[in-house]
Amino acid sequence: xxxxxxxxxxxxxxxxxxxxxxxxxxxxxxxxxxxxxxxxxxxxxxxxxxxxxxxxxxxxxxxxxxxxxxxxxxxxxxxxxxxxxxxxxxxxxxxxxxxxxxxxxxxxxxxxxxxxxxxxxxxxxxxxxxxxxxxxxxxxxxxxxxxxxxxxxxxxxxxxxxxxxxxxxxxxxxxxxxxxxxxxxxxxxxxxxxxxxxxxxxxxxxxxxxxxxxxxxxxxxxxxxxxxxxxxxxxxxxxxxxxxxxxxxxxxxxxxxxxxxxxxxxxxxxxxxxxxxxxxxxxxxxxxxxxxxxxxxxxxxxxxxxx
Amino acid sequence: xxxxxxxxxxxxxxxxxxxxxxxxxxxxxxxxxxxxxxxxxxxxxxxxxxxxxxxxxxxxxxxxxxxxxxxxxxxxxxxxxxxxxxxxxxxxxxxxxxxxxxxxxxxxxxxxxxxxxxxxxxxxxxxxxxxxxxxxxxxxxxxxxxxxxxxxxxxxxxxxxxxxxxxxxxxxxxxxxxxxxxxxxxxxxxxxxxxxxxxxxxxxxxxxxxxxxxxxxxxxxxxxxxxxxxxxxxxxxxxxxxxxxxxxxxxxxxxxxxxxxxxxxxxxxxxxxxxxxxxxxxxxxxxxxxxxxxxxxxxxxxxxxxxxxxxxxxxxxxxxxxxxxxxxxxxxxx
Amino acid sequence: xxxxxxxxxxxxxxxxxxxxxxxxxxxxxxxxxxxxxxxxxxxxxxxxxxxxxxxxxxxxxxxxxxxxxxxxxxxxxxxxxxxxxxxxxxxxxxxxxxxxxxxxxxxxxxxxxxxxxxxxxxxxxxxxxxxxxxxxxxxxxxxxxxxxxxxxxxxxxxxxxxxxxxxxxxxxxxxxxxxxxxxxxxxxxxxxxxxxxxxxxxxxxxxxxxxxxxxxxxxxxxxxxxxxxxxxxxxxxxxxxxxxxxxxxxxxxxxxxxxxxxxxxxxxxxxxxxxxxxxxxxxx
Numbered sequence: 001x002x003x004x005x006x007x008x009x010x011x012x013x014x015x016x017x018x019x020x021x022x023x024x025x026x027x028x029x030x031x032x033x034x035x036x037x038x039x040x041x042x043x044x045x046x047x048x049x050x051x052x053x054x055x056x057x058x059x060x061x062x063x064x065x066x067x068x069x070x071x072x073x074x075x076x077x078x079x080x081x082x083x084x085x086x087x088x089x090x091x092x093x094x095x096x097x098x099x100x101x102x103x104x105x106x107x108x109x110x111x112x113x114x115x116x117x118x119x120x121x122x123x124x125x126x127x128x129x130x131x132x133x134x135x136x137x138x139x140x141x142x143x144x145x146x147x148x149x150x151x152x153x154x155x156x157x158x159x160x161x162x163x164x165x166x167x168x169x170x171x172x173x174x175x176x177x178x179x180x181x182x183x184x185x186x187x188x189x190x191x192x193x194x195x196x197x198x199x200x201x202x203x204x205x206x207x208x209x210x211x212x213x214x215x216x217x218x219x220x221x222x223x224x225x226x227x228x229x230x231x232x233x234x235x236x237x238x239x240x241x242x243x244x245x246x247x248x249x250x251x252x253x254x255x256x257x258x259x260x261x262x263x264x265x266x267x268x269x270x271x272x273x274x275x276x277x278x279x280x281x282x283x284x285x286x287x288x289x290x291x292x293x294x295x296x297x298x299x300x301x302x303x304x305x306x307x
Numbered sequence: 308x309x310x311x312x313x314x315x316x317x318x319x320x321x322x323x324x325x326x327x328x329x330x331x332x333x334x335x336x337x338x339x340x341x342x343x344x345x346x347x348x349x350x351x352x353x354x355x356x357x358x359x360x361x362x363x364x365x366x367x368x369x370x371x372x373x374x375x376x377x378x379x380x381x382x383x384x385x386x387x388x389x390x391x392x393x394x395x396x397x398x399x400x401x402x403x404x405x406x407x408x409x410x411x412x413x414x415x416x417x418x419x420x421x422x423x424x425x426x427x428x429x430x431x432x433x434x435x436x437x438x439x440x441x442x443x444x445x446x447x448x449x450x451x452x453x454x455x456x457x458x459x460x461x462x463x464x465x466x467x468x469x470x471x472x473x474x475x476x477x478x479x480x481x482x483x484x485x486x487x488x489x490x491x492x493x494x495x496x497x498x499x500x501x502x503x504x505x506x507x508x509x510x511x512x513x514x515x516x517x518x519x520x521x522x523x524x525x526x527x528x529x530x531x532x533x534x535x536x537x538x539x540x541x542x543x544x545x546x547x548x549x550x551x552x553x554x555x556x557x558x559x560x561x562x563x564x565x566x567x568x569x570x571x572x573x574x575x576x577x578x579x580x581x582x583x584x585x586x587x588x589x590x591x592x593x594x595x596x597x598x599x600x601x602x603x604x605x606x607x608x609x610x611x612x613x614x615x616x617x618x619x620x621x622x623x624x625x626x627x628x629x630x631x632x633x634x635x636x637x638x639x640x641x
Numbered sequence: 642x643x644x645x646x647x648x649x650x651x652x653x654x655x656x657x658x659x660x661x662x663x664x665x666x667x668x669x670x671x672x673x674x675x676x677x678x679x680x681x682x683x684x685x686x687x688x689x690x691x692x693x694x695x696x697x698x699x700x701x702x703x704x705x706x707x708x709x710x711x712x713x714x715x716x717x718x719x720x721x722x723x724x725x726x727x728x729x730x731x732x733x734x735x736x737x738x739x740x741x742x743x744x745x746x747x748x749x750x751x752x753x754x755x756x757x758x759x760x761x762x763x764x765x766x767x768x769x770x771x772x773x774x775x776x777x778x779x780x781x782x783x784x785x786x787x788x789x790x791x792x793x794x795x796x797x798x799x800x801x802x803x804x805x806x807x808x809x810x811x812x813x814x815x816x817x818x819x820x821x822x823x824x825x826x827x828x829x830x831x832x833x834x835x836x837x838x839x840x841x842x843x844x845x846x847x848x849x850x851x852x853x854x855x856x857x858x859x860x861x862x863x864x865x866x867x868x869x870x871x872x873x874x875x876x877x878x879x880x881x882x883x884x885x886x887x888x889x890x891x892x893x894x895x896x897x898x899x900x901x902x903x904x905x906x907x908x909x910x911x912x913x914x915x916x917x918x919x920x921x922x923x924x925x
Contacts (some may be wrong), residue, residue, distance in 0.1 A: 018765040023777065030781040126373065140899075142905040144857055146864050147880060147898030150887060158888050204414040210342055210369055211409075212429045212478070213401030216394075223417055223659025249861060263773070265864060267780040279777060283768045302462045 005295055011288050019275070020072065024065055027272045037270045038082030078280070079273030083266070088277035091262060096281065098168055099185065099258035103243040105178050110185035110266065111236055117186070118193020118232075122201065123220060140187025145246065149180040149253040168256040181250045185239045192235045196228040200291060203227070212265075225281045230301050237293025241286040308520035313478045316364065316518050317486055321351070322380035322541075324361050324370060325420060331591035335361040337542035337598075339380070340617065343486070343535075348512060348519040350550075352531030352565070353539035356587055362539075363488045365373035366520075367407060368397050384486070403433035408508075410491040412471035418462040423449070423459030423473050429481045438446055452507060453516075469500035476507060480515055487517045493528065505532060526569060530554060532587040534565060538562050541588050541598035544617065548624040557633035560603045597628070656918035663914020669907035677724040684717035688874045697890045710882060711872075715893065719900050725875050726904065729790050729859040730852040736794030737801050738848055744798065745805025746840075750813060750832055750847045760806070761793045763799040771796045773922040775858050779867040789868040793858045797851050804847055808840035842919040846912055853908035860901050 035051045056067060060291055071077040078088040091282035121133040157165040157177060167173040201207065201224050209223045210216070248260030255261070259278055298304045324336040343349045349391040353359050364370050366382055382389040382403065389397060409415040417425060426445035430436050436444055446456035446549060452473040463471055464528055470539045472492060479487060492502035513517050521533055529536055529550070536553045538546040538561065548558040558562045564583035585602035588594055594601055600610040609629055617625040620634050642752035676683050685705075700707045706715040748759040758830055766774070775796045782788035812818065813836070821831050861875030862868035869875040871882070876897040883893035 014761075015768050016767050018762075021770055022765065026777060026781045033782070053554060119665060138906060138909060139902070142853070143902050143911055144860055144864075144877070144898065144905075146861060146877070147894075147901065150880065150884065150894045154887055154891055154894065162785065204409060204411060205417045208409060208415045208475075208478075209370060209417065209428075211367055211401055211404060211407045213398040214428065215430055223420075227417070227421055242770055248772065248776065249865070252865065263776070267776065268866070275780075276778065276849045279773060282770060282773055286770055287768045301421075301847075303464045306462055306465065 114189030122197035352534035666910030680686025686714035737797035745802035749806035749809030849912035
C-alpha cells in the first residue's frame with residue numbers, strides 16, 4: 001500500500017514540472033514586456049534596459065526557463081511580483097487559507113445536501129419527488145455559477161437583506177459565497193448519488209438482504225448506500241479539486257481575497273510571476289486531492305485493499 | 308394435491324404474476340397451483356424463463372413492484388396468506404421461517420461486509436442473540452457448511468464461487484427455517500462443485516429438518532435429493548408427481564421431451580441430439596389453448612382451443628394435458 | 642457494415658423520439674440556430690443601437706426585455722448574442738473534437754511509446770483545472786472572438802482524446818480489424834474506414850455536451866473581462882455589465898443568465914437523450 005502511494009506521488013512530479021514549463025512557456029510568448037509591466041510607463045528606456053539586464057530577460061528561453069525552475073524547486077522561490085511589491089510565495093500564502101476554506105465548506109455543504117437528495121430520488125424513483133429533484137439537478141448543472149451568484153445576491157442580499165454580499169471573514173459573509181459555489185456541486189453530487197444508488201439497489205445482494213427479512217430502511221442505509229458511496233466518493237473528491245479552480249468566479253463576485261481573485265487581478269495586470277505561482281499551486285492541490293481520493297477509494301473498497 | 312389430510316407447509320393457489328415492460332405485459336406466472344408438505348423436498352423444474360424464480364420471489368413477496376405485480380392468487384404458508392400480511396409480518400417470516408438461497412453466488416453477497424457479519428445479521432434479526440453469542444452461532448454455521456470459522460473475517464471476493472454458495476447456505480439456514488427455497492443453487496458452479504453443494508443441501512435439510520423447494524432445470528439433481536417433482540412450463544405447472552412415478556412414467560409430452568433431451572452415454576455416436584421443436588412462447592403473447600400446443604407433436608384441435616388444467620390421471624400424478632402419454636383414452640402410446 | 646449503421650441510426654431516432662426532454666432540447670436548439678442565422682431579421686433593434694432616452698428602462702412594449710446602460714435593446718442583444726454563443730460552441734468543439742480525436746486515435750491505434758507520451762501530455766493538461774486553463778490561455782492570446790474559441794477549444798481536447806482512445810482500443814481488438822490488415826489495408830485506411838465509424842456514438846454525445854460546456858466557458862470568460870469585448874453582445878459580458886445595476890435594474894442580470902441557462906439546459910437534455918438512445922444498456 002505504501003509503495004503504491006509513493007509510486008503515485010513520484011508519478012506526479014513530472015506532471016508538476018510539466019505544468020510549470022507549460023505555464024512559463026505560455027506566458028513567455030504572451031505579448032508584453034515584463035520590464036515595462038514591472039516598472040510602469042513613466043520610466044526611461046535606460047531604466048528598462050537596466051532592469052532587463054538585471055533580471056536576465058534578454059537571455060534565451062531555455063536559460064530563463066531553467067532559472068525559473070531552479071529557483072522554484074531548489075530555493076522555494078516562486079519569484080517576485082513587481083506589481084504587488086512582494087514575493088509570490090507570501091501573496092499566495094496570504095490567500096490560500098481563504099480559498100481552501102471556501103472550497104472545503106462548499107464541498108461539505110454540497111455533500112450534506114446532495115447525497116440525501118440523490119438517495120431520496122433513487123428510493124422513490126419515478127415519483128413526483130424524483131422528477132422534482134431531477135429537474136433541480138439539471139438546472140443546477142446548467143446554471144452558470146456567476147449567474148447563480150448574482151441571483152443569490154439579488155434575493156438574499158438586496159431584497160431580503162439577510163446576508164452581506166462581500167467579504168469572507170464572518171460567518172454571515174460566508175453564507176452566500178458557499179451557497180453560490182456549491183450550486184453546481186450539489187447538482188452533480190445528487191446526480192451521481194442517484195444513479196449509483198439506482199444501480200446498487202438492483203443488485204442481487206440487496207435482494208439477499210431483503211430476503212433475510214431486514215427492514216427496508218436498514219437495507220437502504222446499511223447495505224445499499226455504503227456500496228453506492230464508493231463511486232460517489234471519487235466524485236466528491238474531484239469536486240473539491242474543481243471548486244478550487246472554480247472559486248475564481250465566486251471570489252470575483254463576492255470580492256473575496258483568495259487565490260482565485262489574486263489570479264484574476266494578476267491576469268489583468270499582467271503579473272506573470274503571480275500567474276505562474278497561482279496556477280502551479282492550484283494544479284498541485286488539484287492533483288494531490290485526486291491522489292488522496294484514489295487512495296481513499298482503495299481503503300474503502302475491500303475488494304481493492306484486501307487481497 | 309398430494310396428501311389432502313395434512314395442511315401443506317406451502318400452498319400456492321392460482322398464483323399469477325405479470326410484469327409491465329416496454330414490450331408489453333409479460334405473463335410470467337399463470338394460475339400456478341403448487342403445494343409442498345412439511346419435511347419433503349420438492350423439485351421445481353423448468354427451462355430458463357419458465358417463471359420458477361418469479362414464483363420463488365413471489366413466495367417471499369420480493370417481486371420488484373414496478374414493474375412486477377401479483378395479479379391473483381394466494382400463497383398460504385402454514386395456513387396464512389402471505390399476500391395478505393403486513394410488510395412487517397413478512398419481514399418476520401423472511402429468513403426466520405422461509406429462507407432462500409440464490410442462483411448467482413458471485414453477486415448475492417454484500418461485497419463490503421465480512422462473511423460472518425452477513426450471517427450475524429440474519430441471526431440478530433430473528434433471535435435475541437447479540438454480540439458474542441451471535442458470532443459464535445455464525446461460526447457454528449460456517450463449520451456446518453464446511454468453512455473454517457477463522458475465515459469468517461474475510462470478504463466475499465476472497466472466496467471461490469462454491470465457497471460463496473456455502474456462505475449463502477449458512478446464511479439461509481442460520482435461523483433454522485421451516486422452508487428453504489433453493490433457486491438453482493448449483494447452476495453457476497462447476498460440475499465437480501455442484502455435487503458437493505447438492506450433497507451439502509441434502510444433508511443439512513435432513514439435519515435441520517427443513518422442507519425444501521429446489522428450483523432447477525437439471526433433472527439429475529432433482530432425482531438425487533427430491534421426493535416430489537413439479538414441471539413448469541410457460542408460467543404454470545404441466546405435470547406433478549413423486550419422483551418414482553414421474554421419472555418412471557412421464558406423461559406430459561413436454562416432460563417426455565425434457566427426459567429425451569438428456570444425452571445418453573450409451574447411445575450411438577453420430578446420432579442426433581433429441582430436441583424439443585420450437586421455442587417457449589412469447590410471454591407477452593401466450594397461446595389461447597394449451598401453452599405447449601404449438602410445439603407438441605401430439606397436439607389435437609382441442610389442445611389449441613382450450614387449456615386443459617391439471618387432471619389426476621393416476622394416484623398422486625397430475626398432468627395438464629388432454630392426451631397424456633401412456634394413458635388409455637389418450638391417443639398416444641409410449 | 643453500411644446496412645448495420647443505417648439501422649443503428651433508425652433505431653436511435655426511434656428511441657430519441659420517445660424522450661420528451663431531448664425533443665425539447667432539440668427544438669430549443671433549432672430555434673436558437675434559426676435566431677442566430679436570421680438575427681438581423683428577427684431582432685427588433687441592432688445590437689449596438691443606443692437610445693439615450695431609454696437608458697436602463699425595464700421591460701415594456703417597445704423593449705420587451707428592457708434596455709441596458711447604454712439604452713440598447715436587451716432582447717436584440719440577446720438574439721445577436723446567440724450567434725456569438727453558437728459560433729463559439731461549434732468552433733471550439735470542432736477544435737477539441739478534431740485535435741483530441743486525432744490524438745486519441747493515434748494513441749489508441751499505435752499504442753506503446755506513442756500512446757504513453759500522448760496520454761502523459763493529456764494528463765499534464767488535466768492537472769490544471771479547466772476553467773483556470775481557459776482563463777490563462779485566453780489572457781495569453783488576448784481578447785477577441787477567435788482567441789476565445791481557441792482557448793475554450795483547447796481545454797476540452799483531453800476529454801475527447803481519452804474518449805477516442807478508449808473507443809479505438811476496444812475496436813482495435815476486434816477481429817475484423819485483423820482481417821483488414823491481412824488484406825493489406827494501410828493504417829490510415831483502417832483508421833478512417835473501419836475504426837472511426839464505430840466510435841461515432843460516444844463522440845456525438847460528448848460533442849453535444851461539450852458545446853454546452855463551451856458556451857458556459859465563453860460566457861464565464863466574457864464575464865471576467867476576457868474574450869469578447871464590448872460592444873459585441875455576449876451573454877456573459879452582458880451579465881458582467883449588469884452587475885453594478887443589480888439593485889435597481891435586476892432584469893438586466895436576469896435575462897442574459899436565463900438565455901445561457903436555457904441553452905445549456907437544452908443541450909444537456911439533448912446530450913443525455915442521445916446517450917440513452919445510443920446505449921441501450923444504460924439505465925435511467
